[in-house]
Amino acid sequence: MATILIIDDHDAMREGLELLLRRRGHRTLGARNGAEGLELLAEHDEVELVVADLKMEPVDGMQVLREVTARAPSTDVLIITAYGSVEIAVEAMKAGAVDFIEKPFRSEAFAARVESLLKARAERERLRAECRYLRQELDSEYGEIVGRSPAMKAVYDWIARVAPSDSTLMIYGESGTGKELVARAIHAASPRAQAPFIRVNCGALPEGILDSELFGHERGAFTGADRRRRGRFELAQGGVLFLDEIGTIRPETQIRLLRVLQEREIERLGGEETIAVDVRIVAATNLRPEALKASSEFREDLYYRLHVVPVVLPPLRERRGDIPLLASHFIEQLQSRTRSRVTGISDEAMAALEVYDWPGNVRELENVIERALVLAHGTVITPADLPALAPAEARSLPEGASSGTLQESLEVYERELIRRSLVQARGVKAEAARLLGVPPATLHYKLQKYGIKVP
Known part of the structure; x- marks a missing residue:
């Protein structure tokens, strides 16, 4: 069970979302505007997730997001946005929101999104706790070595x-x-x-x-x-x-x-x-x-x-199962030096770390995490905060890209990048578009052009 704060100036929407989440066993708090929501957050430090509508007056969702990340950086924020304001929602992601959902949406889709975010949050907390435990267990015996593979x-x-x-x-x-x-x-x-x-x-x-x-x-x-x-x-x-x-x-x-x-x-x-x-x-x-x-x-x-x-x-590529633990360890270890508000890493960013070959091994991973802590806009490291980490198989041209005209080779390579992004995004087209750095409409066009089926 999680404590979730819903901030929305539409009473029917807010009350409906509260009812939906309470039926799933969660405790909810409701606020009719941003200012009231921030007051409730100050009174309830157990809040794990804030769901805020982007368009509110006089304190809008972006202001709420900035205040939450400043006052309670360990609290996640989910932004609700209207159709046509996806660009603003992406800006919210850069400012620290863990995700956004576009209206209109089905109740089941909203509930699934919340459960996914809470699951990811619980996994981050588990990794941090496990990392602290292993540090206590291993410090006297194995110093700074991290790994359980x-x-x-x-x-x-x-x-x-x-x-x-x-x-x-x-x-x-x-x-x-x-x-x-x-x-x-x-x-x-x-x-x-x-x-x-x-x-x-x-x-x-x-x-x-x-x-x-x-x-x-x-x-x-x-x-x-x-x-x-x-x-x-x-x-x-x-x-x-x-x-x-x-x-x-x-x-x-x-x-x-x-x-x-x-x-x-x-x-x-x-x-x-x-x-x-x-x-x-x-x-x-x-x-x-x-x-x-x-x-x-x-x-x-x-x-x-x-x-x-x-x-x-063993090189890091032969113990990929240790990458989440190492990443969590470096986030915790480097937070004070980088003065970062980051407390975790998104599933998509972790997937990118896990498929990379790490020629520089643990030292390279530490450098990548430190860079992400310095550059990250929010409290969670996303793929946008990471340097280009090509999977081992992506460092060679796909079959067919080394022959034919330049345009034909580029199309073969583009098709393969789209396929891999869809796999990494678990079939979510909006996320795949974000990973590719293109608008969703462009991705839709490319999917039709190349006849790519979403997994």
């Missing part, structure tokens, strides 16, 4: 098994899959948790600097070495040294690293003293295991020294 459960199991030991670990994964997060989770769950976690991005350091960073140097070891400097191995004493992008290091540095793995001791550059180190090494690379092993620039003996207990992190 079978692939991620296998990663959690691997972390739990390897954390208590001192064995050298190798983490494989594409860029943006969270290799450092996994390394930090291992450190946090290990007996070395109170000792330092030191990270070195081997690929980011200029040639000739990495040796000094890792092993330190004595005064006078090279031009500019005006004092002794301890390296990362010494700084990580008793803890974990995370060597990111290990596949980029030079052969000379590989030899030095191999000695550390074998002897557990180092020498600073320009020095003669041998220093024992008690450090657990966790290495990572964005190469596949077979690619690293086959590389002519990476020593095979070092590969086997590092490849003791390996794990391959």
Whole structure:
């Protein structure tokens, strides 16, 4: 049961909608104008949905919408609009309304629209609650890692098994899959948790600097070495040294690293003293295991020294079921930094996220959510707030688009885009037109032109 506020200056319409919703088990509040509706909203913070007519005086539906999004950003707003004012309703969507319905409408259609909105709202709340719960459950054990898919459960199991030991670990994964997060989770769950976690991005350091960073140097070891400097191995004493992008290091540095793995001791550059180190090494690379092993620039003996207990992190495209949870996590995490009023994401926008291939993985998803939080007009992220996210299959031309004249190829591609938009919009032509960025009349014409049947 939800609490729904109906604001409409036509008594028959308002009372009829209230009766309809009460029969479906909801609690309703009715207001004869915008000002009265805002007063009721202030008195009832349990209101989950406001249904407001667009044309009212002196406070119209757009003013109500702006006030609701400012005063109660977690409350959804459904706009009722008359025929011919769809453009204004679309503006209302951009301003934060979750949906609009055009008069005249059937009672069953209105009730179904409300139930759909409440269901989507409940799903957003469930995801947020689940995200908070998982954060509480996983923070002490797995840090900032988010995911509940079978692939991620296998990663959690691997972390739990390897954390208590001192064995050298190798983490494989594409860029943006969270290799450092996994390394930090291992450190946090290990007996070395109170000792330092030191990270070195081997690929980011200029040639000739990495040796000094890792092993330190004595005064006078090279031009500019005006004092002794301890390296990362010494700084990580008793803890974990995370060597990111290990596949980029030079052969000379590989030899030095191999000695550390074998002897557990180092020498600073320009020095003669041998220093024992008690450090657990966790290495990572964005190469596949077979690619690293086959590389002519990476020593095979070092590969086997590092490849003791390996794990391959799944790319985001192989755990799409985690995308809603990750999106909810990033919305909650980035709200304060972006100063955004967004509290959720629409079904259509989520569908777009779930079909995209994410070559940049979780890091790319985080960037997309942050961009949407900054640019979104309302309290819910819509497809209009997202960058162009083409599904994997859409990045190649449809069959038939690569032959024939330019006009013929464009028509083949246009036909395919319309079909995909209808699927994404679940057959709702108005929504498909919005996704395509064309008026509904244009879409209707194109459907007839290409003989496309609505699913």
